[in-house]
Amino acid sequence: MTASNSTPLTSDDDWWRSAVVYQVYVRSFADSNGDGIGDLQGIRERLPYLRDLGVDALWLTPFYTSPMVDGGYDVADYRDVDPMFGNLTDFDNMITDAHALGLRIIVDLVPNHTSDAHPWFQAALAAAPGSTERARYLFAEGRGDDGTEPPNDWESIFGGPAWTRLPDGQWYLHLFDPAQPDLNWRNPEVRAEFEDVLRFWLDRGVDGFRIDVAHGMIKAEGLPDVGFSTMTTGQRQVELLGKGRLPYFDQDEVHEIYRAWRPILDSYPGGRMAVAEAWAETPQRLARYIGPDELQQAFSFDFLDATWSADSFRKVIDTALAESTIVGAPTTWVLSNHDKQRHVTRYGDGAEGLRRARAASLLMLALPGCAYLYQGEELGLPEVLDLPDEMRQDPQFLRTGESRDGCRVPIPWSGELSPYGFGPDGSELSWLPAPATWRALSVAAQAGVPGSTLELYRAALAVRRSHPALSTGASGVVWLETGPGVLAFSRNAGEAVLTCVVNISGAPALIDGYGEPVVASEALTAQGSGHLLGVDAAAWFERH
Template structure:
């Protein structure tokens, strides 16, 4: 049995429309895989625009769109050639304007990706750098160095690419340029004031078009250690987020984020920035969300936590305490476009689906902001058997199973055969499994036992219940293998017993457990049996129930 403890994150509630980002549910749209409007097999901005009613009905608060800028697509848009225009594959700048306006009309905010660590090798700046001579202003925009050894034939240091292999490529004139990712993604030199000015202009361009914020790709990058020292180790990808590296999480990166925060604060409407950041300690990660820096940081520790009560409890406690130390909201995410889908990570099949349903209720009950990756509301699994000819992700070069194509398979919307309404064409850029006919939006809509209905109900309760979102969490004593906590309104924590409370219990064990539960049930992820002031939870099941004195009846159990 665990001790009754209380954790209260800092910060004001966001339900009244202020500081909206503190408890928002943000839906990640992987644009090329969401909806195809023109039948070419690739998702696009008009496709997203057409599906806005679905997202509004789902109950999310905002959309995060992956890159749709002009790009040769060496890394599916994270190699940007023009930050101020839309790639024809995804539509036009007019389509972007229309999508932003329509999203706002549906009550949805729009967050777009910004990629500041590197550009495409097709960017005008890098083309100018290739044409210029060593030591030129054009090359000073990037990290270009002479090689080591008598003839400069060795890379300037031992840094390795996140995608595998050396992080340096030699130019025809003998110099080397840095690319911490693919060779087609040269790293910018953020010691150059011209780079700062350019990105301030890029942010202003999209803010003026009405976007509500930015997801900052590789927010821990940009700044490199003075002198570019060797790491002294191989297999550096295994060190990401766990060890100090001279090319990630350097102190100087926070100066950049402070500049951007001042810019964001100069606009009305509470525009935000979200850090994709890896850091070796919780304290280092929290630094990205100090009051004068970014608003949120992705919680990768929660995403990677095993299906284990003790392990999850430790990650949740650490996340809440770390966020509270700098007054930031915690964030919670189960899947995204870079990791294996959590239905599969949790065991796959029926077991993985049960756990994913329980994880959804756990995640949406925690204090702070939550992210939903497209398709998780349908219970989509990872596609593990994609034919080799379709596998295009540059990360697959790290070895077998390292590619990310399997979590990027397009959304199934309706129908009996692939591509299930993804587009008007007969095919999609990645093939959709025929077995997904039972997972389409149309098939799950209106089914009280479906994953889609569970998400719709959970998001509805979350939006209506005053104890959910930002606020306090109180752990309660619980049987081994379970997590039980209460969410409370500010009034409920004031000591007079007023206000509303919601309790959440999650059974992560392999057997049925009996948990004290006084109050009307609201929502369950699987079979439960109520017995007076107790409830029996089946394995891998979560339950929400109202804890209040008014006697209001709760909703049905699904």
């Protein structure tokens, strides 16, 4: 690939305030060598597609050395690439090409826990209780006769107890899989290690970090009980996530970590940033992760969780915008990711789900702030609900029966047969199978086809990038009076005004007085001086 016709990376330090970031689930994006697993070279070969789609940056899920118990979120070496995905030279070549095409690269950082194959944990297993090796993790004595009961009632997010006992009698904490032991972030050695990891990747040119479980690194002193468990009440502790306080999440002391990281980010040129995957019981507590002395962004999962109603969307949007004003940081919108059911399926699946997903995408992309897309949503991909159990690899499935594999199926590029161009010509391998219905959803099947979801995204992203009313300097959201079940807001920059209208009313809605249509999720019907907007549809209108 050459950069002769590319747009070089700009030096805008505030690029992240209005960026559209495309999440690449590395093993499911593009396979360059035919082994059925996506890799860094595959990403490199598909960079022009992402540039032409109109996104600003890519967020890559973990590609580090790992036993892959949890899809790479169990890291054994934070400074190297797993051979499954390539090597450091492949990473360097990919980031060089991405920058030449005007695309920034955000990498996933997993600081709450390591793999049990990490040299630190292997050393801890070989060392005695009370040793410096074990002090890097959270080891504790058990309760009950002879310490045979776990140290407290904490549960794993993946189901079951959050503690595993070693043959010597001590227990170690793992808020996720037993193969993912939690680090002790009160240990200065742990903090120094991750500051060095940050610098390692910043030196290689990464533009930012997505921080996994950003709310989880500090646990309450004394490791107190939650007070209930699935065994005693039937309610899983994870159900409190984002709704209440847990002694192992969102502790005040976690902010010390980010106040130490921010000067490191700021010491590099080009607006290096970090976004928190954080859950907190209130928007106010979530906003504490953001600010000039902490992180630049935190995901707004309330938008992802909004129900398909005008009231739900408006409440979530208003709350997020109010909090962003307080902290002086942009809102961060997301509809799907590698941990959540794809929004086509959440919104009803089939034709109804796709209609709503297309409309929700236009709603999101018209809002101020940063938007995160999940690979394949620009193709209108639904969740794959019928994967054979023996093919599922999510560790959560083994413990709870719940699986995230359905949103991780490799995306279709071209062709009539699975895996639809995922690998090189002639390759038939894919780590998860794509359904036969996806042949009509491939990039090749949709490219250049008027009305396709891919062309809708391309059109919307082009308008978002070029329209003054959607720029960083434009106004915020101004809600407009509408009929029941219709959302409408405008944004403006001087004389340029863009209005986004979403029809959730259950009947076609007459839209008039907002100017000419710019992009719409479904074809509009002219009626008098206005237009009929169909059920579960959205459109942007402009006037100057």
